[in-house]
Amino acid sequence: xxxxxxxxxxxxxxxxxxxxxxxxxxxxxxxxxxxxxxxxxxxxxxxxxxxxxxxxxxxxxxxxxxxxxxxxxxxxxxxxxxxxxxxxxxxxxxxxxxxxxxxxxxxxxxxxxxxxxxxxxxxxxxxxxxxxxxxxxxxxxxxxxxxxxxxxxxxxxxxxxxxxxxxxxxxxxxxxxxxxxxxxxxxxxxxxxxxxxxxxxxxxxxxxxxxxxxxxxxxxxxxxxxxxxxxxxxxxxxxxxxxxxxxxxxxxxxxxxxxxxxxxxxxxxxxxxxxxxxxxxxxxxxxxxxxxxxxxxxxxx
Numbered sequence: 001x002x003x004x005x006x007x008x009x010x011x012x013x014x015x016x017x018x019x020x021x022x023x024x025x026x027x028x029x030x031x032x033x034x035x036x037x038x039x040x041x042x043x044x045x046x047x048x049x050x051x052x053x054x055x056x057x058x059x060x061x062x063x064x065x066x067x068x069x070x071x072x073x074x075x076x077x078x079x080x081x082x083x084x085x086x087x088x089x090x091x092x093x094x095x096x097x098x099x100x101x102x103x104x105x106x107x108x109x110x111x112x113x114x115x116x117x118x119x120x121x122x123x124x125x126x127x128x129x130x131x132x133x134x135x136x137x138x139x140x141x142x143x144x145x146x147x148x149x150x151x152x153x154x155x156x157x158x159x160x161x162x163x164x165x166x167x168x169x170x171x172x173x174x175x176x177x178x179x180x181x182x183x184x185x186x187x188x189x190x191x192x193x194x195x196x197x198x199x200x201x202x203x204x205x206x207x208x209x210x211x212x213x214x215x216x217x218x219x220x221x222x223x224x225x226x227x228x229x230x231x232x233x234x235x236x237x238x239x240x241x242x243x244x245x246x247x248x249x250x251x252x253x254x255x256x257x258x259x260x261x262x263x264x265x266x267x268x269x270x271x272x273x274x275x276x277x278x279x280x281x282x283x284x285x286x287x288x289x290x291x292x293x294x295x296x297x298x299x300x301x
Contacts, residue, residue: 041083055092126160
């Protein structure tokens with residue numbers, strides 16, 4: 001083919017519009033605070049978003065005071081003075097992501113507060129997950145790249161963050177269950193089954209609940225429960241239950257004056273050794289090391 005035959009393809013190429021662009025990642029944190037934690041405040045020249053995963057925090061942004069409960073996120077624009085403290089008598093877990101962006105569309109996020117739906121929480125989880133793959137965890141400032149980071153992990157992090165922000169710019173109508181109005185019946189059934197399973201776990205968190213017992217309680221086959229749960233949460237049923245127990249144990253350590261033996265007993269572990277092993281497997285530290293780190297953070301602030 002001559003140059004003449006290629007010219008229409010050269011002239012007809014379309015530069016795709018980019019609405020949101022993240023220029024630089026500044027910080028990425030997942031914090032587990034004590035119930036009396038208080039952050040005195042700061043302002044800086046980049047964007048920051050604060051998501052409450054568990055517990056409750058009260059945020060001050062310039063002259064505004066906003067109470068954030070689980071599932072809520074707030075954006076702080078560059079130059080905005082902000083502070084927060086743990087409220088409601090709970091030990092909060094929060095995700096903090098800060099970044100620079102020169103995109104005009106970011107103006108829509110100035111002091112914006114959202115309650116995230118399942119899809120948006122999944123995207124934010126992707127940001128944290130790829131952050132752990134790309135940078136040393138626990139996260140520090142400045143972020144330190146991992147020598148063994150999987151190929152493309154930083155780009156996947158950027159993609160998740162871009163998609164998360166775009167999702168919030170283009171939120172779809174939701175029904176009473178939080179599902180999109182275009183959701184198919186099968187998907188709604190999966191969502192309801194996963195919610196019922198999680199509710200059952202909450203009720204039976206102090207017992208050694210098995211997958212077979214859950215299926216009998218929910219009147220569903222093992223294959224259907226595993227498929228629906230994995231689709232909705234991205235995790236297996238029993239791994240989710242194990243994580244739920246350990247998250248409850250961490251809150252008990254932070255909020256209550258319980259011995260480790262009492263925590264193990266109240267969460268249905270056969271022995272203290274079994275509890276300690278499960279705790280270290282999911283968190284990377286022993287219960288005693290975790291308790292010391294919580295105390296050190298509290299005393300340090």
